[in-house]
């Protein structure tokens with residue numbers, strides 16, 4: 001849900017007209033300043049950021065190849081460590097990239113870099129995983145060979161110091177999604193070097209009508225309300241009392257667990273449901289319902305019952321448990337949620 005001041009920013013943008021290139025330049029400058037990066041630009045989400053960012057690595061300068069993307073006759077190899085295979089790597093292919101996935105080890109990685117690579121795609125949330133080279137090492141090996149590094153930092157906007165950490169570590173571009181900082185679902189931004197952010201700007205939707213080339217990025221269009229709302233959502237996120245935000249989730253899920261405590265067919269507990277969809281025993285943000293011994297329901301069945309109820313509750317069945325995250329329930333609906341859970345558990 002967009003916070004009132006984010007919605008207000010969208011409303012204000014809608015109440016007037018603006019030069020979209022000027023708006024993108026100005027919001028980019030503001031975001032770069034807020035995040036301590038050399039340059040930034042609003043784009044329609046992290047997937048678009050990866051596609052545009054990789055496109056900018058393939059065609060980094062003005063010229064007719066801008067409109068030959070994605071089938072441009074140029075080197076298009078993008079290196080993704082095999083241990084980093086993940087679902088959003090597919091977005092690099094939209095730009096015409098050929099993914100090269102070297103196996104474990106520095107030698108194979110370097111060989112891939114030296115075989116005509118134009119970029120490395122580094123999923124930031126998988127950084128440090130077993131059998132993979134960490135970002136610092138990747139940057140150092142890649143830069144020594146003139147290859148830029150694009151980081152998918154889609155949900156790494158918390159803790160706040162993470163945001164600027166990728167460009168601080170000399171990554172050339174970091175891609176963020178506004179869906180993870182309570183911004184518009186169709187928003188996001190890139191942080192990066194001036195050179196690469198300018199290359200993204202040259203390829204994006206704004207140049208298609210007004211510039212010399214039919215730009216690759218026309219299909220990633222944004223309206224001014226989304227650009228304004230993304231920027232204000234980020235400002236709000238950076239100023240938010242995150243301690244209070246997290247404490248609020250915990251208080252609410254504990255209250256919900258207490259509320260269901262008298263039911264005999266359920267063990268109601270609290271855990272943290274992480275952004276990569278695991279249950280861990282850290283600061284709780286989720287109500288976790290497991291069948292008590294002898295209970296006649298499974299998490300999947302309970303999820304179906306809740307989805308069929310009125311009001312509908314969409315919950316996740318994970319690891320044999322039903323998971324309800326506080327973040328996606330407005331506090332004033334907690335009582336209705338407790339009622340729906342009770343009704344579903346009574347069936």
Ligand SMILES: *Cc1c(COP(=O)(O)O)cnc(C)c1O
Pocket residue numbers: 044045046047048088125152154155176177178179185187188
């Ligand atoms: C959600 C997500 C994306 C895509 O972001 P959008 O803004 O929805 O395009 C990319 N990478 C990761 C890791 C994500 O979680």
